[in-house]
Amino acid sequence: MIRVAINGYGTIGKRVADAVAAQPDMKVVGVSKTKPSHEAMVAKARGFPLFIADISKKAAFEKANIPVAGSVEEMLKSADVVVDATPGGVGEKNRPLYEKLGVKAIWQGGEDHEVAGFSFNSDCNYKDAIGRQFVRVVSCNTTGLCRIIQAMDKEYGVEKVRAVMVRRGGDPGDIKRGPIDAVVLNPVTIPSHHGPDVQTVLPHINIVTLAMIVPVTMMHMHVVQMDLKSDASRDRVIQVIEDHPRLGLVRKATGITSTAELKEFAMDLGRFRSDLWENGIFEESVSAIGKELYLFQAIHQEADVVVENVDAIRAMTGIEKDPAKSIAKTNKALNFVAIK
Amino acid sequence: MIRVAINGYGTIGKRVADAVAAQPDMKVVGVSKTKPSHEAMVAKARGFPLFIADISKKAAFEKANIPVAGSVEEMLKSADVVVDATPGGVGEKNRPLYEKLGVKAIWQGGEDHEVAGFSFNSDCNYKDAIGRQFVRVVSCNTTGLCRIIQAMDKEYGVEKVRAVMVRRGGDPGDIKRGPIDAVVLNPVTIPSHHGPDVQTVLPHINIVTLAMIVPVTMMHMHVVQMDLKSDASRDRVIQVIEDHPRLGLVRKATGITSTAELKEFAMDLGRFRSDLWENGIFEESVSAIGKELYLFQAIHQEADVVVENVDAIRAMTGIEKDPAKSIAKTNKALNFVAIK
């Protein structure tokens, strides 16, 4: 059993904790929180030992009836791997501690590539992660792009990718972030950073990305256009998506035309937290015109990287050397079959 | 086993179906849908026999790989009780059919009181519903108001209620309804219809309500002010809420200040569909100043009436004559303990 610590029990951390706990070959040794909150209460309800960065705040937790198991450093000492899901930019500062304690560490996409020196995606470079001490799982948007690009690259070869990301302003539980009534270019300059970020995983891909932020909370929406190296047929593209464990198909018969309805569908299907771990590719949008491919895909910013973190743990510890087997194990433990 | 049909498998209907299926003393004999959709697919996944109003559309369902069990009339013939969860105004038109077939029927709050002649709330008038053929479960907002008013009326006597309802514009999966950036007075006139609607359940209560609509999807927020007949203490009010099976307390220690965080908490706690069947009363807001009481309560428009429908089924069929026992059974079957 791989012993996993989750440093930062927030939007991503709490999901990774549940996903790890569901796996047969790993367990959660602890999660961390900086102050008492409803999420800390959830950790308690789940039975995850709760550790805190600043042990002087122990009384505040106990006053809120939330037991504290110890300091973050103590948590790390009992772990083989730590998943760092602290807010973007904070994770980098934790690296010296992880180095000192010799614990393997996974960062999220909010950190720069350089913090780990290796950026991970299960479909693209699992084997290169085997045995590594430090790995960064790329962001939700980059993960979603890597999956579909890699699938098409294997099938047809990809000459060029142009992608527009229409991003959510904040997560559903985030009450601070806007905008309320604006489309915000983020950045105004072209290209956005997402293209280079895809290249940390797939360095040979020629990609231009543009990004904006809109007042929604549920999912990102991607417009993906690819120039392929050989002619594609729509039927074959859909077949490739159908065969892929983490590419979902939003079928025409569902009548779904939006992120909101797609989340409702995931909810009704009984997915915990209504999570979509897969890319939500809209079947009707898939258009192959000669060597050009167009499609819309919805990306659940809170969820798609969760399964990648689980795979990264397996790769780094070497407990499973075959990416397909890890992906299958991860998915099975979560009862996750991509919608088709 | 009471045999229950759900006519209209949408936002409310799908939740009532799952709640009924979870009860030990009732079962779902069928649900209905007017056209193939993701919700029809969910009915299939749940194993609920699917009936359709217009049998000529059978082919359209089958083309979408959704089997059709028969017509709505056939569904009704196999049922003891039908829960009508069709869109507001449609339910009324179904009454002649229910009368003809002699099936007991429950309508939702989108219909007028007169359609059933009896408006129901588990806490307030369960016993009066025993044996009735037709019952209307009042709307989400009215249900939430009835619960807290009845609780305070039993404890202190209620002289007058003033309530402001800040309503969600549409449900999370609804992509048509606005507003996008406006506060809409609905109605502009004072009082709104909610006060008289409370009086269909609690005729002796003096109540003035005001309502507006804002661009949110998650929950309604109520400002409730009551003039009580005797002095209240904040501690006692909180105690009454703590002891109530369907009044929840959003504790200060959670740090929750909004509808969005409250839904996130319900989600993290593992509530199916992140549903809050209880009133979400904000502990810190409870203020008793002499005979005046103030509080904020969040009302999950998709969920709070679901448990009321289940109780109404028991009352109407007479299978359980004690309201407290029905409420306890309903809650237990859903693993529902109000947050405290």
Place this chain on the structure above:
Amino acid sequence: MIRVAINGYGTIGKRVADAVAAQPDMKVVGVSKTKPSHEAMVAKARGFPLFIADISKKAAFEKANIPVAGSVEEMLKSADVVVDATPGGVGEKNRPLYEKLGVKAIWQGGEDHEVAGFSFNSDCNYKDAIGRQFVRVVSCNTTGLCRIIQAMDKEYGVEKVRAVMVRRGGDPGDIKRGPIDAVVLNPVTIPSHHGPDVQTVLPHINIVTLAMIVPVTMMHMHVVQMDLKSDASRDRVIQVIEDHPRLGLVRKATGITSTAELKEFAMDLGRFRSDLWENGIFEESVSAIGKELYLFQAIHQEADVVVENVDAIRAMTGIEKDPAKSIAKTNKALNFVAIK
């Protein structure tokens, strides 16, 4: 003086009326409204004679203290040109009346090309509209696309256009339309209708468009990518935009990164109704990579077609045969100099 009637005094109609009234060579003979409202009051305040479609409603207007000048048919008889700004789909039904009365008519982009048989854009085909009886001014999005495509086509030749339109859900004063919290693919299929609509004006342009709707009210945002026939330089592209009377430049020094700030800027500059009649092209976004051009442009859905309607009036009546002169006259009368 060309006599202009405005049939439909709503979002577009009220703006066209003001723009016409500001011109030295035309005047407003009347505007129409179907029921008393704040917009009818504005027509009265402006001194525009108000005509109504259904003369039996005259009493309702008078009760609201809004004088009625007569029927729509009477209004049309006193006009040389009618600008039909009725809701999409209604305009088509008015055509027989316009034919019967022999009045020249302009429809908006909510109608199909076929209703007029000629689709208009001042920059692209002004001369072809000279003397026509029926003209359709293309929609706000199509107008914005035509302007930038035509400008680049004249300079470099355009091989292919790919455009993504992130559309506002409703206008600022529209309280019915959503979505509230969703990205809606509209349509899910690729391409959207906007590409073919551009081709009603610029038939030789190879264009693929995609469109979605988001919960904002202020402006649309376009991602425009073009494959040009010859190498472009960023400086030259910006120069072309600077020289164009209806292409605006949102300069880096403004710090503006969003639709909301751009509207604020137009408001502060004293533009009536904060209108942006020009394309709002973000200077920093303009990227020329060999023969590829990328840019973001904001399109004010309520405003950009207004000046096109004024030009169309001049072309159809033949009062001015030179497009550049009409554009200059229209702009001058509105004190409109595109932001640069």
Place this chain on the structure above:
Amino acid sequence: MIRVAINGYGTIGKRVADAVAAQPDMKVVGVSKTKPSHEAMVAKARGFPLFIADISKKAAFEKANIPVAGSVEEMLKSADVVVDATPGGVGEKNRPLYEKLGVKAIWQGGEDHEVAGFSFNSDCNYKDAIGRQFVRVVSCNTTGLCRIIQAMDKEYGVEKVRAVMVRRGGDPGDIKRGPIDAVVLNPVTIPSHHGPDVQTVLPHINIVTLAMIVPVTMMHMHVVQMDLKSDASRDRVIQVIEDHPRLGLVRKATGITSTAELKEFAMDLGRFRSDLWENGIFEESVSAIGKELYLFQAIHQEADVVVENVDAIRAMTGIEKDPAKSIAKTNKALNFVAIK
């Protein structure tokens, strides 16, 4: 001519500058900005001399082609009165400078009462401000409450006020602030700070306020309920509003039911920046039941305090000792007649 400096040329400052410039008895000697931006460009376009707090940033402004007239201290030396419209909390830090230079100063409601020691509303305590060196104009919400409370107190006597404020999340041009999809209790505790803030102006008024934030940008909406000391008639209340220079009436005949439509109406009427300087009281909502009064009023957060600042300038300098005359002068110079 009173010489007025505007320290902080943002949402409020830019409006106060324009309002001051429109008055016959005062002029703008300068406005300040901390960095180049579209608002700085607007100051230049208006011809307002621009001063900067940190003179070392002069080059940055000049690079953006915005001339700098000098430092804020220089601006203050040339002024009789400074209107401090810097962000909340910053204004307080400027007090020592104003004291040192002996310039009269006005702060906005984002600062505490103590910063000036006197909180101002034109209707309530103009005469008490005569000759003062330091004055605080209360916030938009408090201003709106003071106006209607004072008007009713003069007519009937006010026993108690209960008010619920449904507040906008951010201003239209603000792209950072949320929430996107939540009702946020702000604060959760009851009462909110608005009641005590009203009492800084009207100390004898018994008032309880509650406040929440919703995802809109256009206006706040108030629910106001008053227990009066004598019976009120609806007609008389409406008459009082009609006779008041800064209480507007949103008439039933307008069909307006929302903040969004009200802003559209103000825009169409030609109000600069679509500003509503008056309370927007919904005629149909005005309900008098014995000694109880209910109404809805919309408050334009960017505008209502602007005219109060102008009056405060006159009171402090003693140039006009009669509040009614100052109010009339201010309104006339802006062509401001409250909608009725």
